[in-house]
Amino acid sequence: MRFIxxxxxxxxxxxxxxxxxxxxxxxxxxxxxxRIERAVAYHAIAKEGDVKAGNMELLxxxxxxxxxxxxxxxxxxxxxxxxxxxxxxxxxxENSVSSIRMFPKTHGYSxxxxxxxxxxxxxxxxxxxxxxxxxxxASEDALYxxxxxxxxVNFIISDVSYxxxxxxxxxxxxxxxxxxxxxxxxxxxxxxxxxxxxxxxRMIFDTGLPTGSAAAAVSLICFAEISEEEKTLIAxxxxxxxxxxxxx
Amino acid sequence: MDFRELVYGQKPFEGVFVFDVHGHIGFExxxxxxxxxxxxxxxxxxxxxxxxICVSFSPGIRGAWKRGNDQTKDTCKRxxxxxxxxxxxxxxxxxxxxxPYFEEDLGFRGVKIHGNIQGETPENxxxxxxxxxxxxxxxxPVLFHAWMPYEVDRAADVASRYPDLNVIIGHGGLTFARDRxxxxxxxxxxxxxxxxxxxxxxxxxEWLVDKVGVEKVLYGSDMSFFDCIHTLGKLALAKLSDTDxxxxxxxxxxxxFDL
Numbered sequence: 167m168r169f170i171x172x173x174x175x176x177x178x179x180x181x182x183x184x185x186x187x188x189x190x191x192x193x194x195x196x197x198x199x200x201r202i203e204r205a206v207a208y209h210a211i212a213k214e215g216d217v218k219a220g221n222m223e224l225l226x227x228x229x230x231x232x233x234x235x236x237x238x239x240x241x242x243x244x245x246x247x248x249x250x251x252x253x254x255x256x257x258x259x260e261n262s263v264s265s266i267r268m269f270p271k272t273h274g275y276s277x278x279x280x281x282x283x284x285x286x287x288x289x290x291x292x293x294x295x296x297x298x299x300x301x302x303x304a305s306e307d308a309l310y311x312x313x314x315x316x317x318x319v320n321f322i323i324s325d326v327s328y329x330x331x332x333x334x335x336x337x338x339x340x341x342x343x344x345x346x347x348x349x350x351x352x353x354x355x356x357x358x359x360x361x362x363x364x365x366x367x368r369m370i371f372d373t374g375l376p377t378g379s380a381a382a383a384v385s386l387i388c389f390a391e392i393s394e395e396e397k398t399l400i401a402x403x404x405x406x407x408x409x410x411x412x413x414x
Numbered sequence: 415m416d417f418r419e420l421v422y423g424q425k426p427f428e429g430v431f432v433f434d435v436h437g438h439i440g441f442e443x444x445x446x447x448x449x450x451x452x453x454x455x456x457x458x459x460x461x462x463x464x465x466x467i468c469v470s471f472s473p474g475i476r477g478a479w480k481r482g483n484d485q486t487k488d489t490c491k492r493x494x495x496x497x498x499x500x501x502x503x504x505x506x507x508x509x510x511x512x513x514p515y516f517e518e519d520l521g522f523r524g525v526k527i528h529g530n531i532q533g534e535t536p537e538n539x540x541x542x543x544x545x546x547x548x549x550x551x552x553x554x555p556v557l558f559h560a561w562m563p564y565e566v567d568r569a570a571d572v573a574s575r576y577p578d579l580n581v582i583i584g585h586g587g588l589t590f591a592r593d594r595x596x597x598x599x600x601x602x603x604x605x606x607x608x609x610x611x612x613x614x615x616x617x618x619x620e621w622l623v624d625k626v627g628v629e630k631v632l633y634g635s636d637m638s639f640f641d642c643i644h645t646l647g648k649l650a651l652a653k654l655s656d657t658d659x660x661x662x663x664x665x666x667x668x669x670x671f672d673l
Contacts, residue, residue: 185621196616199651201422328612328639329445352612354448354458354638379616381421385647388424389462 169202170402173324173347173372176227177210187376200380204233208267212239225261236263242275242282251288259414267297277312290318293411299325306333313341324372328353338364347372349383357390366396370405417650417659426463431664436584436610436634437469450638452489452497470500470526479504483515490521500526500557505541512545523671524555537568550576555670561585563594570598573605580670581605588614599626608634609645619652628658632667
């Protein structure tokens with residue numbers, strides 16, 4: 167089975183605990199050990215420091231390296247603080263960046279159409295998937311509002327814990343553009359349950375490296391009580407299809 | 415046994431004794447869970463090659479201590495040799511007495527303390543003393559929910575005052591309390607850590623083994639909150655020797671659970 171990780175952070179982050187992977191070489195060693203072929207990667211500086219600088223660092227860190235699929239972090243244009251939508255799309259095309267990650271809570275902005283409508287329209291038009299962690303959203307209602315405000319954008323929401331099913335399953339039922347990153351979705355039998363209710367197409371394998379466990383994430387898919395076809399979709403198929411549809 | 419190949423080949427952990435020291439059965443008020451009855455858990459254990467698990471009944475940790483412990487007893491009876499029980503005391507119900515669960519072999523192997531959801535009761539509170547005295551007299555393991563530094567310190571205090579029981583610091587070894595858990599493991603022979611935490615990165619179990627020694631680390635999954643696959647996979651792919659993995663997976667537990 168081929169694994170492609172949909173959530174990997176490169177670069178030195180603020181908080182580093184002893185024995186956690188930090189360098190690109192250490193992340194690659196873990197990917198090799200867990201037989202992860204490639205990873206969608208953004209840069210720590212783009213999250214924690216300066217978004218534009220972090221996106222440029224990503225280009226340097228992944229230059230000539232086919233193991234990483236480039237992902238940029240985006241901000242609203244907001245009076246010129248960040249690239250315009252047109253500049254962003256041009257930059258993505260020129261630098262083979264195929265997806266966007268957003269941190270609305272960390273970076274402090276609204277997801278509502280009055281603030282992000284033009285940006286999300288472009289994501290929909292160019293079929294660019296948008297990634298977030300669940301803790302970047304204020305609530306399950308905020309998630310539902312985003313998914314219904316932008317029904318043509320594919321969202322991948324990751325770091326969903328074992329305690330969220332009561333909140334998130336009704337949203338999965340109503341919003342076909344909602345996909346779950348599997349990395350921290352560790353509830354007993356959770357992968358099987360989600361396949362039964364919503365189909366394997368709604369799950370995207372991710373690890374959350376370097377602070378998530380790639381070994382645990384891979385094992386949860388390898389040993390899930392689902393068919394090999396479903397495992398293949400989750401491990402790499404769904405993400406590859408989504409990225410292949412991007413039009414830049 | 416090449417544990418990595420088990421994951422790559424999607425094969426159960428057969429030929430090695432695997433015992434999960436940290437399990438839960440039953441409904442959880444705060445969230446919808448996956449399958450959480452004993453039979454469903456044994457189904458997953460069979461698929462993964464897990465020999466046994468020691469569980470507490472989740473609603474029994476809250477108000478219904480007797481009903482909860484009786485449910486654990488019934489599950490142990492239905493699934494003998496696979497599911498073992500932790501008896502859970504309630505610090506607010508003065509009549510709570512765990513002795514009957516240990517007067518004959520009903521499958522109970524230890525005591526579970528979960529003070530943070532019992533009104534933030536300190537883990538070393540005198541209202542738990544009867545349970546500690548029982549565990550000390552019978553040389554039982556006591557599993558503490560302990561992922562905050564003060565929770566770990568209180569569990570260590572119990573270990574110091576009751577030297578014949580064995581304290582298991584649930585979760586504690588691998589979260590923000592891990593330094594305190596390491597200190598407790600080093601200071602007291604009767605303190606151990608389990609591996610039941612979802613968010614710990616790769617390398618954390620290796621870190622713990624390096625700090626406290628492999629004999630002090632026990633495989634725990636937190637099933638049915640978590641899938642036991644999660645920590646099994648993390649252990650299987652860890653940078654540890656197969657001998658160390660076998661100790662963590664079950665050989666260490668065998669000694670302190672009288673299996």
